[in-house]
Amino acid sequence: MMTRRTFLCGLTLGVLSAPHAAGAQQAGKVYRIGTLVTSQIDLRGEIFLTFLERLQELGYRESRNLVFEHRGADGRPERLQELAQELIAANVDVIVAWSTPAVAAAKRVTTITPIIMASSGDAVATGLVDTLSRPGGNVTGVSTHQAELATKWLQLIVELLPRAKRILVLWDSTNPPDVVARPGLETAAAQMKTRLEFVEARDAADYELALRAAAERRVEGVIVLPSGRAYTHRIRLAEAALKSRLPTVHGFREFVDAGGLLSYAPSLRLLARQAANYVDRILKGAKPANLPVEQPTRFELIFNLKTAKALGLTIPQSLLVRADEVIQ
Incomplete structure (x- = not known):
């Protein structure tokens, strides 16, 4: 298993100082x-x-x-x-x-x-x-092209759970990529004859409540649209999903390191x-x-077999052979 990566979402900002000489670092410049x-x-x-x-x-x-x-x-x-x-x-x-x-x-x-x-x-x-x-x-x-990736996450969860008809999508309407991804997800779900339930979630309490309610409604799987808030609460999110016995698909491998089931994401x-x-x-x-x-140019498919076992799921061989990494 690779070392857990904890650096996700980041922001930097600065002011350009003196002009730089094209094609070379300035001697003595820090x-x-x-x-x-x-x-x-x-x-x-x-x-x-x-x-x-x-x-x-x-x-x-x-x-x-x-x-x-x-x-x-x-x-x-x-x-x-x-x-x-x-x-x-x-x-x-x-x-x-x-x-x-x-x-x-x-x-x-x-x-x-x-x-x-x-x-x-x-x-x-x-x-x-x-x-x-x-x-x-x-x-x-x-x-990244988030709309295309979101469709891929849906395809993966349907391949994992071919009989699933109800999928929960945890999203944040204040996160622009989530808003961009939603229409494509809805179109793909209609073509696959799968029902999506979009639920807003922005903190640990939201995730726990949404997952508990989804289990009570017999939702069969969860797509977590990636955001800074979701990343911050990824451990609590994974624990809540496991407690509700819901398999989760993610857009960053750090979620799988934290206990999520699978991720498909850029390296x-x-x-x-x-x-x-x-x-x-x-x-x-x-x-x-x-x-x-x-x-x-490279995307990684990663599974957490420990989580799959805890959920009582068997990952299809057709998915395992495509995996870039399997966490035991």
């Missing part, structure tokens, strides 16, 4: 990178360490030519803008933002400082960039490396408006 996550940054977590490792490969070293400013919103997305303003005051050179709300908060605060989407959903549909090829403004980075390690590449290009003088937005 660059300041701001980071802000919806929860709290784990500086020893695999995602941040992967990001840092790639920066080191590109010639950056902490305390030599690189300084970080970290901020965490403690699971309260409404604080992101305030924390972004703090990073502006700290005069960071570039913003690295994990999550759509983080990017959006940074964008509201500055039109000058480069903002890198280390992870975001549907950047065009949510208004973060103009187009993927020509993002415009001061935002670029990596973006967060590769996203971290892509984000570091953007940082390097920006610090060497590239303009965000001219750097095309990239999309993930």
Whole structure:
């Protein structure tokens, strides 16, 4: 089993300082990178360490030519803008933002400082960039197609539970990718003759109540649309789902590490490396408006067999053979 990754959703914000010489780092320059996550940054977590490792490969070293400013919103997305303003005051050179709300908060605060989407959903549909090829403004980075991913999550839970007719979808209407994903999910469910029940959930109590009520209504499975709030409460969410004997499908592997049943998601390690590449290009003088937005090239299917056993489920062999990792 891989080391648990606790670094999910993050936001960074900063102000561009002196102009950078194109194509090369400035001798003697110490660059300041701001980071802000919806929860709290784990500086020893695999995602941040992967990001840092790639920066080191590109010639950056902490305390030599690189300084970080970290901020965490403690699971309260409404604080992101305030924390972004703090990073502006700290005069960071570039913003690295994990999550759509983080990017959006940074964008509201500055039109000058480069903002890198280390992870975001549907950047065009949510208004973060103009187009993927020509993002415009001061935002670029990596973006997933959340609507397509949500349909894949539905397909997976139907393949896992072929007789299931009622699926609960836990979502957050304040999270833009959730809003973008819902119409596609509803269309796919109609084609599969599966009924979806959308329930708003934003804190641990919401998740516990929704899952308990779903079990009483004989709902057969759960799709948890990923958000910063869901990530913050992932352990409580997994415990509540297991108590209600409901299998869950997730958009981040950290939920499966916490006890969820399965996830299908981009490789967060590769996203971290892509984000570091953007940082390097920006610090060497590239303009965000001219750097095309990239999309993930690798997705991972992960199962938690311990959870499956606790639920009394047998994972079909057709799914297991496609798994990138199986947690025993």
